Structure formats: C-alpha cells, structure tokens
Amino acid sequence: MKKFLATTAAAIGLFAAALGSAQAEQVKIGFSPEAYPPFWSQEASGEWSGWEVEIINAICAAEKLDCVLTPIPWDGLIPALTTKKIDAIMNSMSITDERQKEIDFSDKYYNTPTAVIGPKDQTFDATPEGLKGKILGVQVSTVHAAYAKKHFGGSASEIKEYQTQDEANQDLVAGRIDATQADSIALDAFLKSDQGKACCDLKGYVAPDLEVLGPGVGAGVRKGDTELAGKINAAIKGIRANGKYAEITKKYFDFDIYGDETQSN
Amino acid sequence: MLRGLLSSVQIALGAYGVGLLIGIGGAYGKLYGGPIVRDLLEVYTTIVRAVPELVLILILYFAGTDLINRVLEALGYARIDINGLVAGIWVLAVVQGAYSTEVLRGAILSIPQGQIEAARAYGMAPMLMLRRITLPAMLPFAIPGLANLWLIATKDTALLAIVGFNELTQETRTAAGQTKAYFTFFVAAGVLYLLLTLVSNRIIARIERWSRRGMPAVSGSAR
C-alpha cells in the first residue's frame, strides 16, 4: 500500500510540479509558534518578529519567493513537511544525520555553540561529571535532547523533556530542574531577562559532537526538492555577500552568528 | 487573548454545527439504516468515545488533511490548502458527531412513536417528516444532552493548542511565555472560559424553555 501510495504521490507530484511552475508559487515556511528570542518573538498584534523572521524575509525577497509563515508545533514540523502541509522549515532546526534520513537541508545559515545553564547557587560544569545526579531539562526532539541523552544520560539523575524551551526555562526558575541545555544564544537571551538574571547563570559549553549537534542550522526541505533548496542556498550566499545578513545580525547580536565560514554542509 | 477567544468560539460553533449534522445523519442511520450502515456507525461511535480526543485530533489533523489531498490529487484536482481553522473544525466535528449521534438517537427514540407513524400514514415525504415532525418533537428530549455537548465543544477547542492552533489556550501560553506571568494569564484565560460557559448556560436555558413551550412542566428533567 505504501509503495502504491508513494508511486502515485510521485506521479501526481510531477504532474502538480508541471502545473505549478506556471504560476507564482506560495512557499509555506513552517515554524513552531513559541517564543524563542531573539530568533522568534511575538508582538502583541500577533505578528512574529526576530532575527530568524528577518532572515526568512530577506531570503524570500532575494529569490522572489512568496513566503507564508505557517505555525506548526515543533514536534509536528517534519511530518508536516513530508505530508506537504508546508514546503520548508526555517525554525532554528539543526542539520543532523538523523533528520537527513527524512528530509533534506539547505546550507547552514547560522551556527552557535550549545550551552548549559543552572541556578546561581549551584556550581557545576557542562560535563557528565558536573551533571552527576542533577535533573536536566531539554526541549523534545532537539539536538540538545539527543546530545543530553547520549552524553549525560548515564550521569544525570533524570532528563526531562519539555514541549518548548521556554517551559524548561520556566521550570529552571521554579527550581524543578537543576540545569537546562540549549542553544547558547537562546539561553543568553533568557539569562539577560529579569527573571534569568535573578536566578541563573552560564555553567559552560558542552563538548562538541558533530555527529549529534550537526554543522549548524539550515532550512529543511522535502527530500528531493532540490529546486527550493538550491534557491535558498543561493539566497543565503546572496545575503551573506551583499551585507544584508550582517545588517540584520547587527540589530540583534554583537558578533557574527554564522559561525565557521569553511564548515558548510 | 480576545482574538484567541474569538477563534475558540468560532471553532466551537463550527464544530458543533457540523457535528450536529453528522449526528442527525448518524442517528437516522443507526435507527433506520441497513445492517451494514448500523454496524459501521456503531464502530465509529465506539471508537470516538473510547479513544482520547487528543489522539484523535492528532490522527485526524495529520492523516485527515493528508488523505483528503491525496484523494484530490488522485482525482486530478489541485491540492487544496486546508487552513488551521477548517482542519480544527472538522476534527472536532468528527468527535462531536459521534456524541451527538448517541444523544439524538436517544431523543428520537423518546418521541411517542405514534407521531411518526401518523406522519407516515399521511404520506409525508421523509425529508419533510424529518423537518416538520421528528426534529421539533425530539428537541426537548435532546436539549440537555446537546447543551452538555456544546460545553464540551468549547472546552475541547483547548486541545487544539497541542497541534499549535492559535485558539485561546495557545494564545495564553504564548503570552504567558512572553511575559513570564504564567499565573495571571492562565487565571485570566480560565475566567474567559468560565464566562463563555455561564453565558452559554443562560442561552441554553432560554432555548430549552422555548422548545418546551406547550408541554406540561416537568421538574428536574435534566438528569
């Protein structure tokens, strides 16, 4: 049945592609509707803003794509992409081998280290020994969850998985967990907030593991959708070259978050 | 948050309406349908009533829209874009439909059957009979159950937060995450839901009185 569906879907896909290329196509960009500052935050009006939103707009403008932001919960993003609910994922999703079995990625558009934060009154570092007996919170199905399970699973007393990173931060403030591991920039934004300043500080950066953490964040596209991936790649190169990327980045960060120039996917 | 409330009410209304239609069809099928129709409906209501709404919503939300598009594509039509509102409405309607099937079936059964037989004896067409006799006659019996279903519908919209739909609970969650005032926002949302329920109760009481007009007063009819 699966095979039959796959072949019909492929045939229909070709047919639809032939039809679709004639008109200006909408590209639905899936994202998870949750605050992830400074990449994503919601205005009171309901509009989304932040670094990644501006980058998406810049990429779409560069390739003249008619992009529509489509909210999908984080754990439904990849299924939504494969079932064609959306056409691309641009939601700070790291490029990993595990995900590449299901979907394709564009080149990376940013890469930042992974950090662990914890309450101020405790001192430990981001190593398996440091987290011994601690309760560690991570967001479900992120590279951080995978990393935590692989490296800290043996020593931490429990690894709790949250629907959003924000809820993990919340429980760190409430004291229900001892540490949370996530992207350093997202955590930095939290540490700079009033709440974060009062409770927690940086415990350190985790040891790199390219296999789990991947080479950086890229746009996810359906397997075989080389056309869209190519366009996004060209756009990323374009905005890197013409200064648009630097201009947006300057508004949010005091350094270039693109990471290592040579390390591309 | 008011925007969220609005879309919650919208979904609840839509789901309730479509659910009622499914319910009328289902109740008719269960009472007058052939054996296969009856069994299939039994399977439908049993499954929906035994499996958590959350699981059904996930299955229908992802599988349902995917299925529709595959069917459309197979028939040579272009994919239609099912937006969150429509998907949310139809997912909840399927759930509501199962419950209202049962409520309406019970209500139709409690109509004095002589009334229906009399209508048939007059040679009324089935649709006319449904509209003129069955529906109005069963209304007083069905309203307590249907009122309950409406309240369930308003609260079930909260479950759509899990699939990322921007209804009241989800809006509250984002707003709370943004401002860190979790307690305040959740309490406020609770008050909004409660208001919705209380207002609904008022309206339902009026409708019930209206539908019972001309009937002898029954005290303590609802359960």
Place this chain on the structure above:
Amino acid sequence: MSIPITSLAEFAARSAWLQPHRILLMAVAAALVISAALFMRWDWLPNYYGLALQGIWRTIWILVVTCVLGIMLAVPLGLAQAAGPWWLAMPANAFCTVIRGTPLLLQLWLLYYGLGSLFPQFPWIRQSELWPYLRQAWPYAVLSLTISFAAYEGEVMRGAFAGVPRGQLEAARAYGMRPFTIFRRIWLPQALHRALPTLAGETVLQLKCTPLVATITVVDIYAVASRVRQDTFIVYEPLLLLALIYLIISGVIIFLFRKMEARIPVRLG
C-alpha cells in the same frame, strides 16, 4: 446464556453477532488490520517495548488513583449540594461550576506552570519537606485530574443522592437509626448503585483525559508514543497503536463496571 449450545451452526443462527453482513465486515476489518501489519512500519516496536509497558502502567496508575481519590471527594461534594446547608452547598456548587466550566488542559497548566512561576518568590518552599514532591510533575497531574473528576462526579453524586426515595430514609429514621448509620447503610449504597452506570462512562472519560499529563513532562503511554514519533519521524503507526491501546483499556473498564453492577443484587419487593 443458560441454554446449552449444541452446535456451532446453531450458535451462529441464534447469535445476533454472526449475521452474514457481520462476517463480511469482520473480514474487511481483518484485511485492514493485516495490511496495516504488513505494509506499515512496525520495526520500531522492539526498541520501545519496555518504555511502552512503563507508559501503559503509568497511565493506568494515574487513572486508578485519580478516580479513587476523585470519588472520595465527590461524595461529600454531592452530599453538600443535595442536602447540605446553603453555606456548604454554595461553595460546593461554585467549585463544580468553575472546574466544569474551564478546560482541563488550562487547569493543568495553571497548576504546573502557574504555581511554578510563583515558587521563586517564596524561597522557603524549597526548604520545606514537600519540595521533593513539588518539584516532580506527577503530583500536579494527579491533583488536577482528581479535582476535575471530583467536580464532574460531584454533580453525578448530587443527582444520585437526591434520587434515593425519601421513604427509604424516613423508614430508616423511624427505626431509630442514627444519621451517620443511615448515611452509611442506606443512603450511600443506594446512591452509589444509582450512579454506577454513569460512573462507568465517566471513568472512560477520565481515561481520555490522562494523555494531557504528557504536556507537563509525565511520561505516560501517550508521551511514549510521541517520543517514538519524534525519534523515528513515523507519523501514523504509533498513533494507531496508541488508539488501539486506549480502546482496549476502555473495554476493560466497561467490562469491570459491568461485573461490579452484576454483583450488586437488584431485588424488587
């Protein structure tokens, strides 16, 4: 039931279950199940077997605990509404209305994240003896599910208490029974018996509420299924299996309640 069945053919003829169209439908269903087993992906099952069993156990555990605690709360709630003085009936009624008027998901989040966000303001909480419980997720899950079950059942019990014929209570009083004895021997058993059919349905409804606890990091069977989905990116298979598991659990609940109802003798005078 008591008539001995002599042959299979006779059984088939007599049973309402084995009509020709039923056999056809069953064949279709069997074909669907077999094709699902053959053509869908189930290779993840062995990896998650242990976790799934744990999840099922936790779901059932939460269900049983919250139902039992909920009923224990519901009896006084129902009694207060049915027969209590107004200063007991009013708060009980208000409690039921508020809980029944708001979504359970919201109540759960309010308890877990709402209360959690208040903790930092009260540092002494972390020193208290309750802290080891407060920092885990399941107490909140149990608490909110219990409260919700109690509110719904409070209404059911109100009706059940009110529905016990007055004559029975008056007769008991005429015999000189003390109020508490009347309650324990006459009123409560009769009310419970009346409520039993409704309780079966409500328990299934409660089962359907349990997956919500997964949103506050309690790992029940629903959470296990979503973990499978996230780890393997398989969309439908875990969900279908999950639906089947819930179907089976509801079946068991209904079966148990039937047994219980059958045990209570119904005697007509």
